[in-house]
Amino acid sequence: MHPALAGISLVVFDLDGTLIDSAPDLAVAVDATLAERDLLPAGVDKVRHWVGNGSHKLVERALADALGAAAESLDAGEIDAAHDRFLAYYADAPCERTQLYDGVHECLEAMRERNIACVLVTNKPVAFLPAILEQFTLASFFALTLGGDSLSEKKPHPAPLLHAAEHTGVAPARALMVGDSRHDVQAGKAAGFRTLAVTYGYNHGEPIADSAPDHVTDSLAVLAAD
Numbered sequence: 001m002h003p004a005l006a007g008i009s010l011v012v013f014d015l016d017g018t019l020i021d022s023a024p025d026l027a028v029a030v031d032a033t034l035a036e037r038d039l040l041p042a043g044v045d046k047v048r049h050w051v052g053n054g055s056h057k058l059v060e061r062a063l064a065d066a067l068g069a070a071a072e073s074l075d076a077g078e079i080d081a082a083h084d085r086f087l088a089y090y091a092d093a094p095c096e097r098t099q100l101y102d103g104v105h106e107c108l109e110a111m112r113e114r115n116i117a118c119v120l121v122t123n124k125p126v127a128f129l130p131a132i133l134e135q136f137t138l139a140s141f142f143a144l145t146l147g148g149d150s151l152s153e154k155k156p157h158p159a160p161l162l163h164a165a166e167h168t169g170v171a172p173a174r175a176l177m178v179g180d181s182r183h184d185v186q187a188g189k190a191a192g193f194r195t196l197a198v199t200y201g202y203n204h205g206e207p208i209a210d211s212a213p214d215h216v217t218d219s220l221a222v223l224a225a226d
């Protein structure tokens with residue numbers, strides 16, 4: 001068994017950039033939002049760097065970039081209005097270009113066989129989760145799924161991870177956080193979880209090793225190995 005799983009009874013998985021490559025659909029919704037305001041498209045490469053702090057931050061970063069302004073200088077009402085438009089566009093097509101990463105299903109199957117509880121903790125709005133989980137037949141693997149707006153705090157705050165531990169009755173010391181961004185690693189450390197980071201996701205253009213996770217992998221398939 002992979003050393004990250006030694007003594008582990010709960011694995012909390014991040015979604016975007018960890019289980020699914022959702023940036024192409026997020027970019028379509030961002031670009032449609034910008035186009036309504038006659039702003040140039042951001043494109044998927046930029047959007048990849050902006051995912052991870054929830055959809056509101058994604059839209060704020062996209063607007064700031066398109067307007068050549070500092071995020072702090074934007075009007076809050078302007079960001080809220082653009083965010084509403086983004087949510088409408090994304091709701092129309094949340095999984096047309098999104099792909100499941102290799103190794104995800106075999107990893108989740110292996111957790112099920114080993115009786116290791118799995119919980120999904122994403123900063124994505126919870127309203128999008130049913131359609132995405134159904135599209136990739138992921139729903140049945142999770143004891144609980146939390147979005148960025150499910151609780152009053154989201155990652156990098158440890159609250160959603162501690163909620164997952166409490167919900168499954170597993171002590172944080174026996175839990176592992178698996179994610180692609182520094183926010184996942186920070187939340188995991190703050191919650192007293194062990195941390196495993198994937199190298200292929202979105203991390204604001206920084207190497208995830210800089211966040212000093214306990215383990216790093218380039219595929220979740222390693223968690224399925226004997």
Ligand SMILES: O=C(O)COP(=O)(O)O
Pocket residue numbers: 014015016017051052053054055121122123124125155181
């Ligand atoms: O920022 C988002 O909307 C999603 O991010 P996460 O699934 O990587 O937490």
Ligand SMILES: [Mg+2]
Pocket residue numbers: 014015016017018052179180181201202
């Ligand atoms: Mg992520």
